[in-house]
Amino acid sequence: MSTITPHLWFDTQAAEAAAFYASVFPEAQVTSSATLHDTPSGDSDVVAFTLWGQDFMAISAGPVFSINPSISFTVNVDPSRVEDAPALVDRLWGALSEGGSERMPLGEYPFSKRYGWVDDPFGVSWQIMLTDPAGEPRPPILTSLLFVGNAAGRAEEAGATYRDLFPDSRPGRLVR
Numbered sequence: 001m002s003t004i005t006p007h008l009w010f011d012t013q014a015a016e017a018a019a020f021y022a023s024v025f026p027e028a029q030v031t032s033s034a035t036l037h038d039t040p041s042g043d044s045d046v047v048a049f050t051l052w053g054q055d056f057m058a059i060s061a062g063p064v065f066s067i068n069p070s071i072s073f074t075v076n077v078d079p080s081r082v083e084d085a086p087a088l089v090d091r092l093w094g095a096l097s098e099g100g101s102e103r104m105p106l107g108e109y110p111f112s113k114r115y116g117w118v119d120d121p122f123g124v125s126w127q128i129m130l131t132d133p134a135g136e137p138r139p140p141i142l143t144s145l146l147f148v149g150n151a152a153g154r155a156e157e158a159g160a161t162y163r164d165l166f167p168d169s170r171p172g173r174l175v176r
Contacts, residue, residue: 003055004143004166005055005056005057006054006056006057006071006073006143007056007057007058007059008056008057008058008059008067008124009058009059009061009064009065009067010058010059010060010061010067010122011060011061011062011063012060012062013060013122014045014046014047014058014059014060015033015045015047015058015060016122017058017122017124018030018033018047018048018049018056018058020120020121020122021049021051021056022049022051023095024092024095024096025051025052025092026052026082026088026140027050027051027052027053028049028050028051028052029049029050030047030048030049031048031049031050031055032047032048033045033046033047033048034046039061041061041062041064042062044059044060044061044062045059045060046058046059047059051141052075052140052141053139053140053141054073054139054140054141066123067122067123067124067125068123068125069103069119069125069146070145070146070147070148071125071143071144071145071146072117072124072125072126072127072143072144072146073124073125073126073127073141073142073143073144074126074127074129074141074142074143074144075092075126075127075128075129075140075141076129076131076138076139076140076141076142077089077092077128077129077130077131077140078131078133078137078138078140079130079131079133080133081133085130086114086130089106089114089116089128089129089130090106090114092126092128093106093116093118093128096118096120096126096128097116097118097120098121099120099121100118100119100120100121101118101119102116102117102118103117103118103119103125104116104117106128111129112129112130112131112132113130114129114130115127115128115129115130116128127144142172145158155174156174159171159172159174
């Protein structure tokens with residue numbers, strides 16, 4: 001199955017953000033960088049990086065768009081696959097929350113013994129979760145889409161549209 005690579009739009013901080021994430025996550029590295037010249041935003045840095053098996057792209061293309069929590073990344077730390085998983089949750093939380101803002105404090109919730117939701121210093125939203133090893137296996141990083149405002153209640157419709165566009169896709173988890 002092919003995958004979709006999230007592409008993060010930054011004003012000027014793409015290289016800085018990619019280097020930061022590569023220093024925080026397991027199995028992470030910046031894989032390439034280039035400068036696009038004479039774009040509508042001027043010269044724009046484009047950076048490719050991998051975090052724990054998930055590919056990302058980042059661009060410094062000016063203040064045209066802003067990162068917001070309608071897209072967040074769920075980091076699944078599975079104790080059956082990660083040695084000292086609670087410590088990794090705490091380390092990720094500490095690094096991503098320093099200079100960022102907390103949406104849900106790191107703590108115990110009905111769906112996870114250790115979970116927190118934070119916007120990092122660059123504004124990217126992360127949901128860090130100690131997963132239940134008896135539950136459904138999940139990749140370490142999942143992209144989560146939030147449907148609010150005029151799109152509220154339309155997640156199933158959007159999912160069906162996306163699956164029609166990408167024929168070898170399958171539905172993920174829908175949380176109301």
